[in-house]
Amino acid sequence: MPWIVRIQSMIVMTVVTALVLLALATQAGIVAVQRAFPPQGRMIEVDGATLHVVDIGPRDSGLPIVMLHGASSNLEAMRRPLGDLLAKDHRVILIDRPGHGWSTRARRQDSTPQIQARMIDEALGKLGVDRAVFVVHSWSGALGARLALDHPGRVAGLVMLAPVTHPWRGGVGRYNELIATPVIGPLLAYTITLPLGYVVAESGARNVFLPQTMPDGFVQDSATPLLLRPREFIANAYDLVTLKEAVAAQVARYGEIKAPVTIIAGEPDKTVKTSIHARPFAATVQNAKLIVLPDLGHMVQNAVPDLVKAEIETMIATIVPAQAAAD
Numbered sequence: 001m002p003w004i005v006r007i008q009s010m011i012v013m014t015v016v017t018a019l020v021l022l023a024l025a026t027q028a029g030i031v032a033v034q035r036a037f038p039p040q041g042r043m044i045e046v047d048g049a050t051l052h053v054v055d056i057g058p059r060d061s062g063l064p065i066v067m068l069h070g071a072s073s074n075l076e077a078m079r080r081p082l083g084d085l086l087a088k089d090h091r092v093i094l095i096d097r098p099g100h101g102w103s104t105r106a107r108r109q110d111s112t113p114q115i116q117a118r119m120i121d122e123a124l125g126k127l128g129v130d131r132a133v134f135v136v137h138s139w140s141g142a143l144g145a146r147l148a149l150d151h152p153g154r155v156a157g158l159v160m161l162a163p164v165t166h167p168w169r170g171g172v173g174r175y176n177e178l179i180a181t182p183v184i185g186p187l188l189a190y191t192i193t194l195p196l197g198y199v200v201a202e203s204g205a206r207n208v209f210l211p212q213t214m215p216d217g218f219v220q221d222s223a224t225p226l227l228l229r230p231r232e233f234i235a236n237a238y239d240l241v242t243l244k245e246a247v248a249a250q251v252a253r254y255g256e257i258k259a260p261v262t263i264i265a266g267e268p269d270k271t272v273k274t275s276i277h278a279r280p281f282a283a284t285v286q287n288a289k290l291i292v293l294p295d296l297g298h299m300v301q302n303a304v305p306d307l308v309k310a311e312i313e314t315m316i317a318t319i320v321p322a323q324a325a326a327d
Helices: 001-036 077-087 114-126 140-150 175-181 184-189 192-211 224-226 230-241 245-254 278-284 305-327
Strands: 042-046 051-057 065-068 092-095 133-136 155-162 259-265 288-293
Touching: 001 092, 001 192, 042 114, 051 077, 051 114, 065 077, 065 114, 065 140, 065 288, 077 092, 077 305, 114 140, 114 245, 133 140, 133 305, 140 155, 140 245, 155 305, 175 184, 175 230, 184 230, 192 224, 192 230, 192 245, 224 230, 230 245, 245 278, 259 278, 259 305, 278 288, 288 305
Parallel strands: 065 092, 065 133, 133 155, 155 259, 259 288
Antiparallel strands: 042 051, 051 092
């Protein structure tokens, strides 16, 4: 039946042509996105990565503040409005996590909080930052905890916003699992992810803000389209699919954390559930303060920046005299 063979050939050719066109559109999109959102800071070489760091605020303002973003984002998600607000009075160091924004990474296993903590610790050493207060959001809750465990001398205090800290039931979305799969993941990432992402980015971001309303212009102001680039989308997927195992491996050590910790979370947060993460973490850590707000969603830094700023400054005011007395 030669007509069946011809139809099959036509279908194959159509699919191949569509994939080629999508791949070309993706490459053009990468160029456009990177021109629209260029790097804003300096690049620091660390083992296996180049980290993009934005250093703002007065250098002589005492204890610096290091801000680390969550999944599916970059440092701009921490800069506006919270980072800029803090930088009026404090030195603020914002870092694109390895593989995100304008930071790179060379290996798949660099998706774990343990390895990213080591890279960030090395970068801060090169910046001459001995100790800092770390402000971490969402995925970086696990990273902040790992920094406090593995690099306690670097962590003067830890402020956690809607943090991930414990294993949870279920996965992280079928699409992320597909993207993290060899062969098929890169095929999807280099063809349909960027065009499709432009369509769904706005609605996806709005859902993360609930029950708060997403600020107008958030997707552009936070440079979210950078996520749609294939190499970052793949890195983000690896971060997500490896996170549960990573937090499961460090949960038993949380009682070792000596640094003061403040956790701010919301009970309605459907992205990272407070009952699974923030509450048990606060119950385990020796010097933890937990603030749970009944109407607060996942984007704590956008919803209550003044409260976060006040808690950071309260922590600094406590740490500095204690450190001086110890010296």
